[in-house]
Structure formats: C-alpha cells, structure tokens
Amino acid sequence: MGASEERDVLARQRFDMADAAPLLLDARMAVTSWTADAERLLGYPAAEVLGRPAADLLVPEDAARIPELVERCQEDSGWTGLLSVRHRDGHPVLSMVRVVPVQRSSGPAHWVVLLADLAGGPGWDMSRSVLEQMTARSPVGIAIVDTDLRYVWSNAALEQFGGGPPQSRLGRRLAEVQPGLDAERLEAQMRRVLESGESVVAYEHVGRVRSAPHRETAHSMSFVRLEDPHGHPIGVYYTVVDVSERFRARRRLALLDRAGQHIGRSLDVLQTAQELADVAVPGLADFVTVDLLESVLKGGEPTPGPGEDTDAVPLRRAGHQSVQGGVPETAVEIGEVASYRAGSPPIRCLVDGESWREERLDPLSGEWATGTPDGRAATFLDLGLHSVMIVPVRARGVTLGITTFFRRGRQDPFDEDDLSLAEEFVGRAALCLDNARRYTRERDAALVLQRNLLPHRFPEQDAVEVAACYRPADELTGLAGDWFDVIPLSGARVALVVGEVAGHGIDGAAAMGRLRAAVQTLADLDLSPEEVLAHLDDLVSRAAREEGSGADTLTSGMQAVGASCLYAVYDPVSGQCSMASAGHPAPAIVTPDGTVTFTELPDGPALGVGGLPFESVELPLAEGSVLALHTDGLIATPRTGRDPQAGRERLRRALEAHGQPLDGLCRTIVDDLVPTRPYDDVALLMARTRRLGAEQVATWDLRVDPAVVAEARKASTQQLGVWGLDELAFTTELVVSELVTNAIRYADGPIRLRLITEQALICEVFDGGTTAPHLRHPKTTDEGGRGLFLISQFTQRWGTRYTPEGKIIWAEQSLTQPAI
Numbered sequence: 109m110g111a112s113e114e115r116d117v118l119a120r121q122r123f124d125m126a127d128a129a130p131l132l133l134d135a136r137m138a139v140t141s142w143t144a145d146a147e148r149l150l151g152y153p154a155a156e157v158l159g160r161p162a163a164d165l166l167v168p169e170d171a172a173r174i175p176e177l178v179e180r181c182q183e184d185s186g187w188t189g190l191l192s193v194r195h196r197d198g199h200p201v202l203s204m205v206r207v208v209p210v211q212r213s214s215g216p217a218h219w220v221v222l223l224a225d226l227a228g229g230p231g232w233d234m235s236r237s238v239l240e241q242m243t244a245r246s247p248v249g250i251a252i253v254d255t256d257l258r259y260v261w262s263n264a265a266l267e268q269f270g271g272g273p274p275q276s277r278l279g280r281r282l283a284e285v286q287p288g289l290d291a292e293r294l295e296a297q298m299r300r301v302l303e304s305g306e307s308v309v310a311y312e313h314v315g316r317v318r319s320a321p322h323r324e325t326a327h328s329m330s331f332v333r334l335e336d337p338h339g340h341p342i343g344v345y346y347t348v349v350d351v352s353e354r355f356r357a358r359r360r361l362a363l364l365d366r367a368g369q370h371i372g373r374s375l376d377v378l379q380t381a382q383e384l385a386d387v388a389v390p391g392l393a394d395f396v397t398v399d400l401l402e403s404v405l406k407g408g409e410p411t412p413g414p415g416e417d418t419d420a421v422p423l424r425r426a427g428h429q430s431v432q433g434g435v436p437e438t439a440v441e442i443g444e445v446a447s448y449r450a451g452s453p454p455i456r457c458l459v460d461g462e463s464w465r466e467e468r469l470d471p472l473s474g475e476w477a478t479g480t481p482d483g484r485a486a487t488f489l490d491l492g493l494h495s496v497m498i499v500p501v502r503a504r505g506v507t508l509g510i511t512t513f514f515r516r517g518r519q520d521p522f523d524e525d526d527l528s529l530a531e532e533f534v535g536r537a538a539l540c541l542d543n544a545r546r547y548t549r550e551r552d553a554a555l556v557l558q559r560n561l562l563p564h565r566f567p568e569q570d571a572v573e574v575a576a577c578y579r580p581a582d583e584l585t586g587l588a589g590d591w592f593d594v595i596p597l598s599g600a601r602v603a604l605v606v607g608e609v610a611g612h613g614i615d616g617a618a619a620m621g622r623l624r625a626a627v628q629t630l631a632d633l634d635l636s637p638e639e640v641l642a643h644l645d646d647l648v649s650r651a652a653r654e655e656g657s658g659a660d661t662l663t664s665g666m667q668a669v670g671a672s673c674l675y676a677v678y679d680p681v682s683g684q685c686s687m688a689s690a691g692h693p694a695p696a697i698v699t700p701d702g703t704v705t706f707t708e709l710p711d712g713p714a715l716g717v718g719g720l721p722f723e724s725v726e727l728p729l730a731e732g733s734v735l736a737l738h739t740d741g742l743i744a745t746p747r748t749g750r751d752p753q754a755g756r757e758r759l760r761r762a763l764e765a766h767g768q769p770l771d772g773l774c775r776t777i778v779d780d781l782v783p784t785r786p787y788d789d790v791a792l793l794m795a796r797t798r799r800l801g802a803e804q805v806a807t808w809d810l811r812v813d814p815a816v817v818a819e820a821r822k823a824s825t826q827q828l829g830v831w832g833l834d835e836l837a838f839t840t841e842l843v844v845s846e847l848v849t850n851a852i853r854y855a856d857g858p859i860r861l862r863l864i865t866e867q868a869l870i871c872e873v874f875d876g877g878t879t880a881p882h883l884r885h886p887k888t889t890d891e892g893g894r895g896l897f898l899i900s901q902f903t904q905r906w907g908t909r910y911t912p913e914g915k916i917i918w919a920e921q922s923l924t925q926p927a928i
Contacts, residue, residue, distance in 0.1 A: 128206070128222035135216035137162045137174060149203075149225055151196030162221070167192040167200050181207050181219070193223065201225060249348035252334065255302060255341060257281055257295050269327065269348050294329070298344045301331045305341070314355065324520055326355030360529050363391045367533050372540030373788075374581070375547040377405055378442065381426035384511065384537040389429040392529060393513035395437045395493065398427040399446045399454070400501065400509030400541070407545050410506050423447070423458075423509060437491050437514070452476035454510050457498045461507050463531060464498045467521035495521040499534045503542035511537075543615075561621045566594045570866040571602035571680040572735075572795040575774040579782055579790040581741070589616040589671070590739045590791040591624050595631045598909055598918045600680055600800060600866050603631050606737040606793050607673035607692065619668040622651070623715075627675070634909030637675045637688035638722040641712065644673065645690065648716035669716035674737055678729065680800045681864065685735070688724035690715050693743065693752065696759055698734040702767065704760045731799040734770070736763065741788030742781055770796050800866060810859040812852055820848045820861050824871070831865050836921055839902045840871060843919045846899055847873035850917070854879065857914060868904060868920040876914040 129145035138161050142154040150165070163171040170191045181187045186208045192200040206222040249266035253259055259277040267273055271285035283291035290313070297308050308331040314324060328351045334343045371383045381398040388396045402422045403410050425440045440446045448454040453464050454476055471489035488494065495515040501508040511534050515522060566574050574594050589609030597603055605627050609620045626647050630640045648668045674695065676687035687695070687707065691714030694707040707727065713719030729735070736759070743755025762780045766773050774794045782790050806827045810816045821841045828837050844861065850873075851859045857876020864870040899906055899919055906919035 128204075128224045131221050131223070132210075133162055133219040133221060135218060137178065137219070139165075140218070146223060149223055150193060150201065156196075165193055167194060177207065181209060185209060250345070251277070251348075252343055252345050253281075253298065254343045257298055257344070259285070260343065266348065269350070297329075297331055298346070301333050301344055302341050305333050305335075307332045312351070312355070325350065325352045327351060356525070359391065360525065363387070363529060364532060366391070367536055371533070371537050372543075375544045377407075377541055377544045378426050380537060380540045380544055382429070382442075383427075384533060385427040385429035388513060388530070388533060390431045392526065392533075393497075394516045395430045395432075395435070395491075395514040396428060397425065397438065397440075397446070397512045398501070398509065399423040399512075400426045401507075404508045404541065404545050407547065410508055410545075426509070431516075437493070448476045453496075453498055454512065457500050457510050458507060461500050461502055463500065463527060465522055465524075465527050466496050467523075469494055469496055492516040497522050497527055497530050499527075499530050501534055501538045501541065503538035506542075508538060508541055508545075561617060561624065562591060563593060567596050568867055569594075569596045569600075569602050570798060570800065571596075571600060571678055572604070572797055573770055574604075574793065574795045575771040576791070576793045577774045577778045578792075579741075579778055579786055581786050581789045589620045590741065590789040591620050592737070592791050592793040593624060593627065594793075594795075595628060596867075597631060597677065598634055598870070598907055598920070599872060599916070600864050600870060602678055602680075602795075604676045604678065604735065604737055604793060604795055605631075605673065606739060606791055607671060608739045608741075608789070608791070609668055609671040619671065623648070623668055623671060623673070627673070632907075634907060636724060637677055637686055638712075638724040640675050641673060641688050641690045641715075641722040645713075645715050645722070649718075652716055669714075671715045672739075673715060676735065676737065678735075678795070678797060680798055680866075681805055683728050683731065683797070683799055684726055685729050685797075686724050686726040688712065688722050690722060691717075693738065693740050695738070696736040696756075696763060697729070698736065698763050700730055700732040702764060704763045706756055706760075729797045731797055733797045734763075735795045735797070736777075737793040737795070739789065739791045741786055741790040742778070742792055744788055770794055800864065804865050806863045808861045810848065810861055812859060814849075814852055816859075817845055817848050817852070820844050824861070824863060827863055828869075833865070833869060833923070836869055839921060840869065842902060843871045843899055843921075844873075846896065847871065847917050847919070850896075851875040851877075855914070865923070868922055870918060870920050872916050872918040874911075874914060874916045878910070878915060 129149045130141075130143055131139060131146050132141035134140045138159055139157050140159075142152070142157045146157075147153060152165075157165070163174050166174075173191075177187055177189075186206065188204070188206045191203055191205045193203050195201050202225075204224040208220045208222075209217045210220055246263060247265055249263065249269050251259060251262035251266050258279055258281055262274045262277050264274065266277075270289075271277060271282075277285050281291070282289065282294060294313060297311060300306075301308055308329075311329045311331070312326060313329055314326045328349045329346055331344055331346045333341050334345050336342050367387045370387050372380055373383070374380060377400070381400065385396040385398055400423065401410050402424050405424055405426065423446045425438075425442055425444050425446045427442065428435050428438050428440075430437055453466075457464050469488045471487065471494065473488055491514075493514040493516050497513040499511050499513070501511055511530070513522070513526075513530055562578060566576075572594075576592055578590065578592070580590070591605075591607050591609075593603075593605040595603040595605065605624075607620075607623060607627070609616050609623065623644070626644055627640065630643050635643070648671065652669045670691075672692035673690045674687065674692040676685060676695070678685045687709060689709050690712045694709040694711075697705050697707060699705070707725065709725055710723040712722040738759075740752075740755075743752065743759055758781055759777075762777050765780075766776050768776065774792055777794075778790060778792055806824075808820065808823055810820060821844050824840055824844045825837050828834055828840060840863075848859065848861060855875035855877030858874075860874040862870075862872040862874070864872070896906075902921075903919040904922045906917070909916050909918070
C-alpha cells in the first residue's frame with residue numbers, strides 16, 4: 109500500500125461530517141456552489157471560486173490525481189481521503205475530503221464535496237507519544253546532548269554506529285562512549301552550533317567506529333540547537349546517517365579522474381610506470397610496484413606471453429611508490445632486475461594474464477621476490493603488509509608486466525571494487541606504456557607526419573596580421589596534438605582556430621590532423637562559431653563510435669574525444685569578432701593602448717563528451733587590437749598546475765611587458781612563459797586586427813522592384829571606376845544582375861548590395877529569405893537557369909552564408925588574375 113493510500117484510509121476512519129464544509133462541482137469538476145463554511149476554511153470569496161476547476165484549488169501534486177479520483181468515484185460511488193488544498197494566502201491546508209456523486213435524471217453526474225480541516229483532528233496532534241514513536245523507530249541515528257555535551261537521550265538506531273545502547277550513554281560524552289573516534293572535532297561542531305544557533309547540515313565525518321574497527325566508514329551528520337521558550341540554548345540535537353558507500357564511490361571516481369590526468373603524459377616507459385604507482389598511492393594502496401618485461405623497456409616487441417620456463421623471465425622494476433618516505437619496503441631500485449619465485453602469484457599472473465587478490469596475507473610468509481641485490485629476505489609481517497592485489501599490465505592482447513598493490517597497517521583489505529579500480533588504472537597505463545615502447549620505431553614516420561599537419565605559411569588576407577609559435581612537450585619528435593589555423597572566409601572575414609588533442613604520437617597527431625581538416629571543411633560552409641563546434645562535436649562522436657566498437661587500440665577518432673577547440677571569426681568591415689569554445693581557454697585581448705583583458709567566454713564541453721550546447725559571444729575590437737589564442741600548455745606549469753587564474757596572470761604580465769612587432773612578440777611570450785621542454789605542448793596564435801576603410805566598401809539598399817536591377821548594375825560599374833577596376837565591369841554587372849534579380853524574384857524583405865575590395869573584389873547581395881540558390885545545368889531549350897552557372901564560371905568562388913535576418917549570396921573575383 110502506498111503512502112497516499114494509507115493516509116486515505118486514515119482519513120476515512122476520522123472523517124467527521126459535522127465539521128465539513130460542503131461545495132458542489134459540475135460534471136467538468138468546476139465549482140458551481142460555494143458556501144460560507146468553505147470560505148471560512150480556505151479564505152476565498154465565492155466570486156473568486158465559482159466556475160474555476162477544482163484542480164486550481166489543490167497543490168500541484170494532488171491536482172494531478174484528479175483524473176484517478178474521478179475514476180475511483182465512479183467505480184465506488186464516492187471517495188474519501190486526504191488532499192492538500194491551497195488557502196487564499198498561499199499556504200497548503202491538509203484536508204479530509206469526501207466526494208459523493210449526485211445522479212441527475214438526464215446528463216452527466218454532478219459531485220458534492222465535503223471538506224474538513226485536518227488540523228487538530230483526533231490522533232494527528234504532534235503529541236509526545238507520536239514524536240517518541242517517530243524517533244525511536246527511525247532508521248536514522250538520533251541523539252540529544254546538553255550544554256555540557258553529555259547525552260540526555262538517544263534512539264536505538266544510534267547503536268549501529270557504536271557506543272552501546274541508549275541507557276549506557278546517559279550522562280557521558282562522545283569521547284567516553286566512542287574511544288578512538290575523533291570526538292574533539294565533532295564536539296567542536298556542537299559547540300559552534302550552541303554558540304551561534306546556526307545549524308550544521310550534512311557534515312561528513314570519515315573514520316573508524318567500534319562497530320567496524322577495521323573498515324573506514326563515512327557518516328553524514330547534522331547538528332541543530334535546542335532552545336527553551338525564552339530562546340536560551342539547552343542542548344544540541346544531531347542525526348547520523350551512514351554514507352560510506354557514497355564516500356567510497358566518490359573517492360574511486362576522484363582516483364580515476366586523477367589517473368586520467370596524470371598517467372600517460374609522456375612517451376617515456378619509466379615515467380609512465382612511475383605515474384601509475386604515484387596515482388595509486390595513497391588513495392588506493394600503501395605500497396605499489398610496477399615490474400615490466402625487459403624487452404618493453406628497450407622498445408622491442410614483447411612475446412605473446414612468458415615461455416614455459418617462467419623462472420627465466422627477466423622483469424625490471426619500472427616504478428614504485430610508498431606512503432613511507434624512501435619506499436623502505438622494496439629492496440629493488442628502479443631499473444634493476446626483479447625476480448620472483450616459480451609458482452608465486454606474480455609469476456602466475458604474468459603467465460595467465462589474470463588478476464589476483466588476497467584479502468589477508470599470511471603474515472609469516474616470506475615475500476615472493478628472490479635474488480635481490482642485497483640478498484634481503486623478509487616476511488610480510490616484517491614489512492607490515494597485510495592485503496595484496498596483482499594486476500597484469502596488458503595492452504593489445506600482450507602482457508607487458510605486472511603491477512602489485514599492497515596495504516599495510518589498519519587500512520581495509522582490498523575488495524572486488526578495489527580490484528576493478530586497479531584494473532582500470534593499469535589498463536589505461538598499459539596502452540600508454542605500449543605507445544611509449546613503439547616510440548622509437550615510429551619516430552621517423554612521426555617526423556614526416558608532423559611536417560604535413562601544421563600550416564607552413566598563412567594565407568594572404570587583409571583582416572588580421574598573424575604570427576604563431578608552436579613548442580611540443582616532446583622535443584625529440586616535435587609531434588603532439590596542438591594545432592592552429594587561419595582560414596579566410598567570405599566577405600573579407602577570417603577564422604582564427606586553435607585546438608588541442610590529448611596524447612602524443614602517431615594516433616594523437618592523426619587525430620589532430622583529422623580535426624584540423626574537419627574545421628577547414630566546416631569553415632567553408634560559412635557557419636557561426638557555435639554551429640561549427642556543434643558539427644565538429646558530432647563528427648568526433650561518430651568517429652569514436654565507429655572506431656571504438658571492438659577496437660583493441662586507441663585510434664585517432666577515439667583520441668579526438670575530449671579534444672578542445674576555440675573558433676573565432678573576425679569581420680574587418682564591422683570590427684566585430686564572434687567566438688565559441690569547446691572546452692578551450694578563452695583568448696587574451698590586448699587593446700591598442702596596451703591593456704590586457706580576457707574574454708568572458710561560455711566554456712562549452714570538450715568535443716565528443718556531450719553536455720550543454722555551445723554558445724558564442726560577439727564583441728567589438730578596435731583596429732590594432734591583438735587576439736592571443738593559445739592552448740592550455742602556455743598557462744600551465746609544474747608550479748601553477750592547471751590553475752587558470754594563476755596562468756592568466758602570468759600571461760597578462762608577459763603581454764603587458766612587451767611591445768615589439770607581432771612575430772617577435774609571439775616567440776618572446778612563449779620563451780618567457782615556457783621552458784625549452786615544456787610541461788605540456790604549447791601553441792600560441794596572435795592576430796592584430798585591421799579595419800577596411802570606408803573607401804573599400806560600398807553599400808546600397810535596394811527596392812523590391814525589377815527596375816532596380818539596372819540601377820544596381822549602373823551603381824556598381826561607377827564604383828568600379830572609382831576603384832580603378834574597370835576591367836572587371838562586365839563580370840561584375842553579370843554577377844550583380846543575377847544576384848539582385850534572384851533576390852527580387854524568390855526572397856522576402858529588404859535587399860542590400862555590397863561591394864568590397866581587398867585581396868579580391870567581393871560582391872554580396874543580402875535578402876530576408878532562407879532558401880539557398882542551387883547551381884543548375886540547364887538544357888539548350890531552357891529559357892533560364894543559367895545565371896548561377898555563369899557566375900560559377902566567371903568568378904573565383906561563390907557561396908551562401910546565413911544571418912539571423914536572412915542570407916547573403918556572395919561571389920569573389922581575383923584582383924591578381926586576368927579578368928575574363
């Protein structure tokens with residue numbers, strides 16, 4: 109039986125018709141009669157209620173029950189239960205309600221409703237006995253202490269958290285009933301509540317209690333001050349809820365997040381193995397060792413598995429870490445041989461490729477290692493180790509080594525969740541280790557790929573002056589996942605792009621190349637920045653799905669997931685710049701007077717991970733302003749880490765300190781902020797804005813009248829004469845005539861013609877329509893349809909771009925190639 113059904117049963121048992129206020133509803137459940145008793149109960153005069161649906165008088169949750177209640181009334185010839193009715197002043201009135209159908213000789217039935225206020229009803233006043241039942245039977249631990257923090261009452265549920273039954277607590281303090289608990293910190297919270305009167309809600313306490321002395325537990329506690337009728341404090345009321353599972357899940361997620369950030373940031377085998385050990389200590393284990401096959405350290409191909417003579421398999425210590433300084437548990441240093449006894453768990457895991465876990469080690473058993481340099485032999489008791497997991501390091505179906513996790517002291521033994529987490533750690537590191545192993549073999553191919561991924565020179569355009577500097581973290585190959593681009597757009601505009609793909613090597617570079625090619629293709633569609641990123645996000649997600657299904661390797665499409673990108677478009681005619689970000693840092697802006705600011709840019713999700721939609725911002729830029737687009741390697745250092753505020757401040761100071769030409773400034777900024785071998789790959793793209801003068805732009809607003817086509821041709825020809833471009837008059841007249849005619853014939857709203865001269869002669873026609881023209885190949889007998897075909901033949905390029913008000917059809921003619 110649900111809660112609503114239970115309270116309906118109670119209401120039927122306690123309904124008193126003598127105290128009820130009657131009202132009448134019609135067949136549509138609208139109020140047709142309203143009495144003085146109903147007005148007294150709910151505060152509404154009849155004029156405000158008559159004709160309104162009865163559902164308007166109920167709180168939303170109960171209003172949603174009306175169809176169900178009508179059906180039940182029809183089946184049972186009436187209904188009695190509890191509903192929350194809204195008083196005229198807004199507060200809910202919990203009422204007992206009886207609904208009775210009134211049959212009429214013709215037409216649908218009407219309904220008589222009796223309302224009775226539940227307040228003060230028999231059995232419902234919050235008496236001491238009711239409150240005692242609530243607290244005594246609550247599954248939540250509840251206690252009350254006096255102003256000396258001594259127990260005066262507690263419920264039975266509190267016993268599950270240790271400290272004994274309620275009667276044994278009376279008159280004692282927390283430290284007395286729970287020795288070893290951090291009572292001082294908890295009592296400090298109680299004193300603060302007593303002094304301030306401010307409640308403390310969901311205070312999380314982590315530790316060990318008597319009921320679980322060998323397992324770390326987490327409890328959510330809330331503290332409330334109790335006062336006498338004069339407002340003086342008389343004690344503290346607190347509740348305790350066990351949230352250990354939630355705490356452990358949150359800690360596991362934090363460890364996985366840390367692993368994703370810290371494992372595999374280099375192509376060095378030893379460094380990656382050490383990162384694995386560092387991430388696991390102390391969050392998962394107290395002592396961790398990573399031992400790899402010797403061939404892996406040398407970059408060779410590992411065998412599919414160890415041979416039959418497992419005693420002869422050489423392993424090398426690639427990384428280790430301990431909660432104790434100096435890693436005193438190990439007798440094998442990094443790079444030295446680590447040998448294990450035949451048949452020992454490490455060798456079995458190496459051969460079988462299966463993980464192994466032992467909750468409680470035999471404390472008197474000797475450690476498995478043999479042949480250590482100092483001949484040391486020790487038991488697990490000597491080392492203080494009591495629980496262990498061994499996880500094979502496997503990548504692409506091949507075992508590269510083993511990782512061993514130990515716990516010591518009073519920490520909980522490893523469980524299945526810990527093993528799953530360890531396998532996740534090692535699985536991520538294994539791919540990174542295998543990539544590092546392949547590094548030497550792939551280096552020559554990587555160098556060739558690198559030379560073809562980044563732009564060798566920037567395209568000619570008049571919108572911005574640009575300079576760029578690129579510095580990879582891997583100085584040997586010069587290969588990473590950062591990229592930048594400058595893409596000329598229609599209307600003399602230019603797109604500035606900078607992005608970053610996580611990871612290095614061939615796959616990371618290929619992912620970067622794919623993203624750069626995709627951005628260049630999307631830029632040709634003349635989309636807004638947020639639309640470009642949305643399409644790019646779809647491409648990354650689709651590629652990851654297609655390549656990730658059943659794949660054993662991390663392909664370039666999968667590496668692109670989580671990549672970041674900033675896409676900005678600058679218009680030298682209006683001086684406006686619009687930009688959007690997919691998980692990428694906002695650019696710095698240096699105004700002509702040297703002031704440095706950072707764009708307030710909505711931070712959209714990284715590519716391929718999903719989340720909120722992308723948003724763009726538009727801002728005016730004065731001529732001579734400098735945009736500094738960069739990857740996060742420029743502002744992240746080992747000292748500042750990923751703190752964006754500290755990194756921004758360093759970049760601000762560097763930009764304010766130098767005022768040299770743009771190309772020199774770009775390299776100087778990178779040299780100032782980034783070491784020769786940087787913490788992360790670095791790309792910096794700087795662009796100084798230019799404005800097209802009024803003499804380079806001509807605009808005409810045209811009437812929607814076929815006669816205006818001739819006027820447009822004449823005006824454009826005259827403007828070409830002013831610019832000294834008479835040789836382009838014939839082609840321009842053709843373009844203007846066709847585009848203006850199409851706008852008048854097929855589009856709505858105002859029409860605007862604009863000519864721009866810069867690297868090319870640009871002709872644009874704006875209209876309020878949203879339908880794009882299509883290039884056709886007419887037959888010899890067709891009377892029309894050749895206009896756009898001729899434009900495509902006589903101009904360098906043409907296209908369509910959309911604006912919030914309509915669309916722009918544009919065509920460009922080269923100023924360097926001879927006119928047709």
